[in-house]
Amino acid sequence: THHQFGDIMPLLALYAFAGYRLMPGLQAIFGAITSIKVHKGALNILYQDLTKPIESTYAANTQHSKLPFKEKLTLQNIKFVYPQSIQMILNQLNLEIQAGESIGIVGETGAGKTTIVDIILGLLTPSDGKLFIDSTVITQENMQQWQENLGYVPQYIYLSDDTIIQNIAFGVEKNKINREQVERAAKMAAIHKFILNDLPYGYETQVGERGIRLSGGQRQRLGIARALYRDPQLLVLDEATSALDSVTEENIMQAIYDLSRRKTVIIIAHRLSTLISCDKIFVLEKGAVQDCGSYQELIARNQNFQRLAKITK
Template sequence: MQKPLSIPPRHGALDHRYRGEHPMRTLGYLLRPDRGRLLLAVGVFVVKHSPVWLLPLITANIIDVVVEHQPESSLWANAGALLVVLLLNYPLHLLYVRCVGSSVRRMGTALRDALCRRMQQLSIGYHARTSAGVLQAKVVRDVETIEQGVQQSADMGLAAVTTLVGGLAVIALRVPSFLPVFLVVVPLAGILVMRLRARLRTHNESFRQEVERLSSRVGEMTSLIPITRAHGLERAALGRVDGSVRQVYFAGLRLDLLNGRFGALAWILLNTLGVTCLAGSALAAYHHWMSMTAGDVVMLSAFFTVLTGSMTTLLGLTPVISKALESVRSAGEVLQAPDLEINAGKAEVEEVGGRVDFEDVSFGYEGADGPAVEDFTLTARLGETVALVGASGAGKSTVLNLLIGFIRPTSGRILLDGTDMATLDLRSYRRFLSVVPQESILFEGSIRENVTYGMGDAEDLDEERVRAALRDANALEFVDRLPLGIDTVVGERGSRLSGGQKQRLAIARALIRNPRVLVLDEATSALDTRSEALVQEALARLVRGRTVFVVAHRLSTIQGADRIVVMDGGRIAEIGTHEELLNRGGAYAGLQPARRAG
């Protein structure tokens, strides 16, 4: 049984090491752990690829045996040597693929690992500014491009270099007087072919752009089909797409014709130069201008074609390498991003009492006209529920992000049980905190796995503990009706569940962790009346004995809070209970009609 490839160790230093250096140095660093394996791969490749440049030499030797009536044993010796090298190709090729393939895959795994861990270290502000699709493309597509670039450069580059070096070495030893001709003509032939390809690349780009335009038009057409049908505009819609279809047709036809011209010209050029080389070497041998045999003439002609092809391959690797290096730079944008949440060296949080103090806290977002929160001072005691209300943009979500530690105050401080949170390891603090957001976030797994996410192996947790959390979250009544109960898969982002069901699972996830600090961010705003009632009942169990911060859209959540903090323009406008604020007739009372309408 074949031994499985070992998983590479984590390259923990990579994410801290990348500092905008040249991508080739980064690639060298990534491949450094496998340098011995790669050196072995190069040696193996030279041997396995030797038939390509040995064949013209052995062919020349066999022709000379026939023409000059040399001993028959020489013929068998040459044929036998080539046969042995050919038979060795199979095991050597497998060894080469194993060495290079495992090294490239290890490199890709190390880079993906570094990118994913760096994303976990980057601040929430960075993730708010950077598209999730862009980050996903860096981990998946850019790393795949790097892997493919390194693999192709190794396969095609080694083949071309080995052939060039081996062929020129044979010519230098066998017909040294002809070597200068090859050193001049072969590179020129390769450059001429690449010049022709450059024109082809421009037309390829033009064709690609036309196809992208057509794709955009078709996407637009399909999205507008309801409006198109409703207004009888099918003919107009087809007319818009038809123009793009015709452009793709003409661009494709131009590309096909250019491909045909390029293929014919390249074939004529290379074969003309090959015939010229053959005729020139034949004349040199015929007139005894150089010391050459009939076999040498055939060898030189064969080598011209082989070496020109190798030179063209090397020149053609340029866009492949450039694309891979650009992907290294793209990954480097994440690896060198400075916007990190720094927890190293800070005090671990072993327990949380639940008291939170905001002392003259202010925070402003980069590029904003003014602070999102200004001079915010508030104390929340253990077991107290504090509701934050106010118009959109009043600063409520910013306060919650400050509490969670996603952002840090630009001035003032936040104390957790009397300790400045700036001195604490926020990762350890968040073990005692749970968040129930407006839209619960589930992954494609079972209900059990979603509820116990982050608590170790879900199968090892006591099932009754999971069921108790689901029961307290009013979720057990629908979970038990599902085909597989708590082992039912919820689908991507919980697509098989309703909004209320997903929200109750989010509450169960919070309950099972027994948090000391709880954040409810618009937890019921997107639910219908029945679902809201079930969720509110579950939330009532969840908030007992915990410090709770609530941002809510509906009065039913706000009315039961111990204190309601009304915010306006990032500042605290007033604080009190629901009845106190209504009787005061201030900003909170002014919000009531709008809230009832909502």
């Protein structure tokens, strides 16, 4: 068997953003299975199952129509408790985001920032309260349509052992990739020129374990292009630039702020200075929104914000 981790990419993409989270773990499992070469018992069954050809009927290429997002996103009286936990992470949280705005979410580590975006991404279901897009309540039934309209950039971008173009049109069958859409996304992520001018085979250049090495900043830009490939109206960055040096972070954020008005963007960033250009920043405390304003407003009046700005300098 010569299955590659990349063979299950379409399957992972099917699980939308959950697949992005599973990747590091699965990549480790695949590495382990390959290296110990176990060809019997339960591991073998698992291995075969994961590497079974994916039938096109349930592949990620199935197109759902996007749920329109024209006016606003609303989190209404959201409560959230993790399973097997008693701690109320979000307690009567209310938040409204206008379409086209660039939004920052700040709060201490463990304040619930990731939990909020996971609810917006449909990875977590609130224990109580509702998520509205315009005037539509998000339910199990329309969740997939909503997810079609979302782009998500995590802290670490996992590249498959594939070409640049396949890594941008992630999980899409090779013959179904829309080259124009790929280039448009790469331009928005400000990595198109680099791909054309600096890579030996342009969009056909091999990346990943067996390909060329990319810097952290280049990987994140590829991740942004990946998130933009389906032309989502909402883009979510959860600590997407936190592992980069501040100069690289600033350059990447420039590309994000250039999307302003064309896309709604939610940014969770470790360094608060990253959020200076946001239209609005929400300050989280004790599972609720404590304050909300521009960077300048918050730095002038909010002690919590001032303290966070100081410790993340």
